[in-house]
Amino acid sequence: MKTFYIETFGCQMNAHDSEKVIGTLVSEGYTQVPTPDAAELVFYNTCSIRDKAEQKVFHRLDQFKRDGKGKTFAVLGCVAQQEGAKIFEKAPHVSMVCGSASYNQLPQMLVQLEAGNRRVTGLNLDTEDTFETPLTRRNNPHRAYITIIEGCDKACAYCVVPFTRGPERSRTSESVLSEARQLADMGYSEIQLLGQNVNSYRDPSPAGWDFAQILDAVGRVAGIRRVRFTTSHPRDFVKPIVDAIDSNPALCNHVHLPVQSGSTRVLEAMQRLYTREQYLERIAWMKAARRPIAITSDIIVGFPGETEADFEATLGLLDEVEYDAIFGFKYSRRPNTPALALGDQIPEEEKSRRLAIAQERQRQIQIRRNAGYVGAVEECLVEGFNKATGQWIGRTTQHKTLNFLHAAAGGDDLTGKYVAVRVTRAGPNSLVGEWVG
Ligand code: SAH
Ligand code: SF4
Ligand code: F3S
Secondary structure, eight states, X not given: XXXXXXXXXXXXXHHHHHHHXXXXXXXXXXXXXXXXXXXXXXXXXXXXXXXHHHHHHHHHHHHTTTTOTTOEEEEEHHHHXXXXXXXXXXXXXXXXXXXXXXXXXXXXXXXXXXXXXXXXXXXXXXXXXXOOOTTOOOSOSSEEEEXXXXXXXXXXXXXXXXXXXXXXXXXXXXXXXXXXXXXXXXXXXXXXXXXXXGGGOBOOSTTOOBHHHHHHHHHTSTTOOEEEEEOXXXXXXXXXXXXXXXXXXXXXXXXXXXXXXXXXXXXXXXXXXXXXXXXXXXXXXXXXXXXXXXXXXXEEEOOTTOOHHHHHHHHHHHHHHOOSEEEEEEOOOOTTOGGGGOOOOOXXXXXXXXXXXXXXHHHHHHXXXXXXXXXXXXXXXXXXXXXXXXXXXEEETTOOEEEEEOSSSSSSOOTTOEEEEEEEEEOXXXXXXXXXX
16 A cells, blocks of 8 residues: 655645645545555655745654654645755655646556656656646636646745746646636636636637636636636736626636835835835725725745835725735845845844835725725625534635625535625634524
């Protein structure tokens, strides 16, 4: 019996890569087990976006330094690509190091491991290939990820992704659409299109579709009720995307458009390729839409040289946009990135201070915004039941969590169903309501 365990860190692209890796392993005769102790092969699919994320895999590996005998360890994902064979020095009990651009080679690499090879690598980045497999093992029966573009051609000064995932490669529109149709046939009703920069999707087939076209087409697949996408880069976020959302009811009322900073000076140092004003123009398109589009963002505080005035500009932007949610991060110095060479690092305590201020400012905005939903009836896709609170967990088209009561407390399974819920209360991070139909 060949058993494996896999733990995944990082973004949705990594989560979906793991679903494809699991499918590949299962088709090679391996069986997934729920704990590393029970496994012969232990996989870590890693993230390197910030230093803390990278350290996680080394903590895990350290735990097995002594008692990992008889097991084979494999490091996949962004830390694998970034560190390469150096991982064998840091953690000599690791036998496989493989970046995401080489997952097509996994079956051959497994054969090498079985043959007793103790050092197997897949680190080639100059590939035109995308990792497509009919064997994907999705772990949610209602909501499915589809990768439409891999890699990133931007060069944001702080970011490891261009180094860990290589250049952009888009899938053909036909292969994306046929996967969407298959998923609909299997009963999936929500699809999330994935890419580090979905907006720069470019169909390599003669049809030559851009992102707005593939988005609209996936939203027209019979049986698909909701389509989401992540992540959008403001530079490539064009008006036709908003027009598609406005005219196609299956496209969700939500756009994640990371701004990173509200200061044009810092945006320039970050090499983000847009100004504050250009970013706000994109926000204005969304606010002018007929449908109420929820907008979320990422911000980085404490980028080298960020002054108090720059930081204030970010706070001012939060007030101006009134995001539905943000993810805030303290700048983390990353290997290979251009920002490493910049002087004027911001002290850790100062970054923490700025992050806390930004998050508190945003919390107040969310309290205000969410209060506006009280009384409204929202359609939710039910994600599960929370035994502790006796509430069902739903997700609105705007990607807000809406917990609600229903007479069938845990009885009939509502999971995967679309229900109407009246919002009765609102907090900064979620809504509470009652089932109405
Ligand atoms: N492709 C996406 C971002 C993926 S990384 C985009 O362009 O928006 C997710 C988020 O992590 C980024 O939006 C950024 O806010 C944050 N991030 C990336 N590198 C970082 C670093 N070195 N330090 C702190 N945060 C970082
Ligand atoms: Fe990183 Fe910038 Fe590419 Fe996003 S667009 S993945 S932040 S380099
Ligand atoms: Fe992390 Fe790689 Fe995703 S660095 S955020 S797992 S692309």
